[in-house]
Structure formats: C-alpha cells, structure tokens
Amino acid sequence: xxxxxxxxxxxxxxxxxxxxxxxxxxxxxxxxxxxxxxxxxxxxxxxxxxxxxxxxxxxxxxxxxxxxxxxxxxxxxxxxxxxxxxxxxxxxxxxxxxxxxxxxxxxxxxxxxxxxxxxxxxxxxxxxxxxxxxxxxxxxxxxxxxxxxxxxxxxxxxxxxxxxxxxxxxxxxxxxxxxxxxxxxxxxxxxxxxxxxxxxxxxxxxxxxxxxxxxxxxxxxxxxxxxxxxxxxxxxxxxxxxxxxxxxxxxxxxxxxxxxxxxxxxxxxxx
Numbered sequence: 001x002x003x004x005x006x007x008x009x010x011x012x013x014x015x016x017x018x019x020x021x022x023x024x025x026x027x028x029x030x031x032x033x034x035x036x037x038x039x040x041x042x043x044x045x046x047x048x049x050x051x052x053x054x055x056x057x058x059x060x061x062x063x064x065x066x067x068x069x070x071x072x073x074x075x076x077x078x079x080x081x082x083x084x085x086x087x088x089x090x091x092x093x094x095x096x097x098x099x100x101x102x103x104x105x106x107x108x109x110x111x112x113x114x115x116x117x118x119x120x121x122x123x124x125x126x127x128x129x130x131x132x133x134x135x136x137x138x139x140x141x142x143x144x145x146x147x148x149x150x151x152x153x154x155x156x157x158x159x160x161x162x163x164x165x166x167x168x169x170x171x172x173x174x175x176x177x178x179x180x181x182x183x184x185x186x187x188x189x190x191x192x193x194x195x196x197x198x199x200x201x202x203x204x205x206x207x208x209x210x211x212x213x214x215x216x217x218x219x220x221x222x223x224x225x226x227x228x229x230x231x232x233x234x235x236x237x238x239x240x241x242x243x244x245x246x247x248x249x250x251x252x253x254x255x256x257x258x259x260x261x262x263x264x265x266x267x268x269x270x271x
Contacts, residue, residue, distance in 0.1 A: 148201045
C-alpha cells in the first residue's frame with residue numbers, strides 16, 4: 001500500500017510539473033492563433049474553437065523577423081561552440097590540480113558571476129564601440145562569452161572530476177599519447193557534462209537581452225524583436241513572435257537531450 005501511494009504521489013508530481021512547464025507555452029500559442037474576443041472578452045476560453053493564423057501572417061509578411069532570427073541563431077551557436085571549445089580544456093586542467101588550488105580557481109569562477117551585469121555590460125559596450133564591434137556578430141559573441149565562459153568552466157570542472165584517472169592511466173599503459181587520451185577517452189566520457197554546459201550556454205545566448213540591447217543599433221536579435229512587439233504590436237502579434245522565439249529552444253533541447261544520460265561511466269572500469 002505504501003509503495004502504491006508513493007508511485008501515485010510520484011506520478012502526480014510528474015503530471016503537476018509537466019503542467020507547470022507546458023501550460024504557459026500552450027497559452028502563448030493559443031493567444032497567437034485566437035481571435036481577440038475569444039481571449040480578451042468577458043469570458044475568456046482556455047480552448048480556441050476557431051483558430052486564426054492572420055496574426056502569424058502579419059508577423060511574417062512584415063519581413064522583419066528573419067534577420068533577428070538569423071542573428072540570434074548564429075550568435076547562440078557561435079557562443080556555444082567557442083565557449084565549450086575554450087572552457088573544456090581549461091576545466092580539465094583545473095580538475096587535475098591539487099584540491100586547494102582547484103577549490104580556489106572554482107571559487108574564483110563563481111566570484112566573477114557576482115559582479116553587476118549592467119555595470120560590466122556598459123563598460124564592455126563602451127570598449128566594443130571603440131573597436132567597431134557594435135552591430136557585429138563577432139562583437140555580440142565575444143560579449144556573451146564574457147558571461148558564459150566562467151559558468152561553462154565551472155560546470156565542466158565537476159564533470160572532469162567525475163572521470164576516474166584510472167581511465168587515463170589505462171590508456172597510457174596501452175601506449176596512448178596524452179593528446180590521444182584526451183581526444184578518445186576523456187572528452188567522449190565527458191559528453192553528458194559537455195552537453196549540459198552547451199545547452200546552458202546556448203539558452204543563455206539565445207535569451208540574452210542586455211548585451212543585445214547595448215551592442216545592436218540597426219539589427220535586433222529575436223528577444224529585442226519580441227520586446228518591440230510588446231511595445232508596438234497587438235497581444236496576438238506579440239504571442240506569435242514569442243512563439244517563434246520558443247521553437248529553436250525546443251529544437252536545441254531535442255538535439256542535445258540524447259546526450260544528457262546518467263551513468264555514462266558505468267562499467268568503464270572493471271574490477
């Protein structure tokens with residue numbers, strides 16, 4: 001009886017969590033396809049019986065969505081690739097340091113996240129403007145890396161700490177070089193942690209607003225475009241643009257979730 005109640009409670013918790021996550025997305029999509037009187041009348045409905053795509057057509061017909069979409073996707077992917085490529089080797093080195101030095105560096109990485117982002121952002125934007133990096137994909141990518149790199153390294157240090165050194169020692173006994181051990185043993189074993197770090201970096205860059213606002217004057221990112229839709233468009237147009245903002249997030253999660261698996265090192269070492 002106790003096990004049955006535990007399973008029932010677990011299932012109810014999962015259902016409540018799914019409802020908590022999915023319901024706002026459902027409302028957003030529903031508003032984007034609902035006639036105004038169906039949602040904002042005296043008796044708003046939770047189910048749209050006569051959906052309309054005219055608000056989506058207006059958003060697409062304006063032609064000002066694809067540029068921000070391309071910029072956001074490009075910057076987010078570039079930030080993720082560069083951030084993981086730079087942070088992974090550094091995090092591996094930190095994970096193999098003596099405990100005291102490792103602890104000091106990890107705490108230092110966390111301390112960098114305590115500075116007010118607005119103060120750092122204004123300073124960065126001022127220097128980037130002098131370097132001609134305003135309205136530049138590379139400039140926005142570098143700005144995102146300022147915040148993303150410490151957090152990525154912090155995640156990956158814990159990932160590499162969980163990889164037994166016996167794997168590297170076994171590879172060395174078999175004649176593998178240091179570079180070969182990293183490329184074929186350590187990094188593949190760290191793929192779940194790398195995928196987590198990449199997902200966090202991508203989501204941060206995709207949703208980032210401050211640097212995009214400070215370093216964009218002629219072409220917005222998609223979050224800035226949603227902000228303008230809130231100011232200038234109708235509620236349905238705002239919901240349509242925000243729905244476009246969600247679609248790449250779902251695609252990125254679906255691509256990376258296959259690597260987010262527990263027990264990646266199970267059975268890696270025998271005996």
